[in-house]
Amino acid sequence: MILSRLRVIWTVFRLHLKQVAVNTFIIFAVIVQPLIVALLAIYLLRDTEGFQAIYVIVGSAMGGLWTGILHSSGYNIQSERWAGTLESIIGSPTQLATVIIGKTLANTAMSISSILFSYPMAAFLFGYRLTIAHPFSFTVSVLLTVLALVSLGLIIAPFMSVNIGGTIWTNMLEMPIYILGGFLFPISLLPGWTTPMSYALAPYWAARALHATSSGGVPIGDVFSSWGLLVGFCVLYWFISAWLFRVLLRQAREEATLGVQ
């Protein structure tokens, strides 16, 4: 059963990548937008005290990843609904969450590949060298970041099955997570009452780990604790997501929101 599920994820990943590779909106969201953010951020912050190009690059790359994942969780269900394929998925033995994981991973792969090209390009344009302080820990942090963002996306996705006009809500979530997650700016710049919200977000711990392993100057114990909290929150998110999928898909069948005429 696990093998069969992995096969579904792989097929969805492969075929979704084929489709999004020619979708101009996706290309803009995951390639052009992060590059613009990186260029603007370097331009604005380069004269500030303690500026590190790698901090800005990593932060805006996380923003790009988050946009891609948010898009997968929200817009993909809507587009399946409008294409008339959502009912075919729900009516099959495969769980919707499995399909969403495959699609989200495809968008993430596209974001990462674009980052590998566009961010060094941005640094090159401004004449900065990009050095990663702890390459191995950084790689682990990147993988855990993908896990954190995908897990958060899995909480958002089931809401789209009951909400036909729900894309507006996913669009509204883009910047708050970007800011509360401390992707590009430290959360110490935010009012104190927002800190608990940041702490409850797995992407915040991902950003902490990424910044610590790329910029350096942070004890490794701090990185380990970020990883641990990140994984802990991800497990919590999976339980919440599984419950939400069950409850909200039942509601979607009651409210007739799986298909549109």
Add this chain to the structure above:
Amino acid sequence: MDAVIEVRDLKRIYRTKIGVLRRKVKEVLAVDGIDFSVSQGELFGLLGPNGAGKTTTIKMLTTLLTPTAGQARVLGYDVVQEASQIRPRIGFIFGGERGLYWRLSGYDNLVYFANLYHIPPDVRKRRISYLLELVGLEGREDEKVQGYSRGMKQRLHIARVLLHDPQVLFLDEPTMGLDPVGARELREAIRNLQTKEKTILLTTHYMFEADAMCQRIAVIDHGKIVALDTPSGLKRHVQDLSVLEIEMFGIPPEAMERVQALDGVDMLSVEDRDQKQALLVHSNDGSAAVAPVVSTLEGMGLRVGSVVVREPTLEDAYVRLVGGET
């Protein structure tokens, strides 16, 4: 023979909220306490006008919609409580071109859906090439679906729905929008499925299609089943009638009212035929009705074309059952 589909007092109400500040709940009764059963290997038709409740019924039976009341079982499993048991054993198609990934090739679409049904890769490969041949798409499978004609998309849907070799098929207006040749080929393909002992529930609003294909037909109107019988049994509902077909060029409402008021006229309906219309007069004695009907129409200054008296068809039975709606 055991019933594969059992529907008992099934009801579905749609609730929608309207208004911005003072939100009101609007209720639409789509399916109103229907009962029927379909036997193993039977091709059963649900016939009715648009909005009669056909698609809603199929969506409840395919576990995509929860009934408001009543019970439905497919292969012995309850559609609400045991949906996960039903899903691997059934296949469904909703009419029209949607339901496929247009940016992918026909082959990739089939691979995708085969995986959703957990078909092992070696079986999948054999099955896809068999089905491509069955639906006549071999050689076109690597083209993107967006370039397919409507008929090709419908045939791809048929291949998709057969990937996991389901025991029960739900086909919702499968020939909708197809040209006559494409529709005939698809009907032939569906008939072939029935010879393979598949149980098929088909919805349509094409009378001749239901007549030619289905062993039994339930006529559904305003959410209720108004008749359930074999095609010949349904025709017996109108065996006491004959139908007078009068070709005309425009039929004003006053003319309809005056013809309806004549002795022996049971009911009227109008069929559009390109730039002409046909007034169908259902009467106890069609031959006897010719003279008074034609003279009434001509007396109103209307131009009357050919006049034919014929035996009633399934369509006439249907029109009588659903009160003139088509």
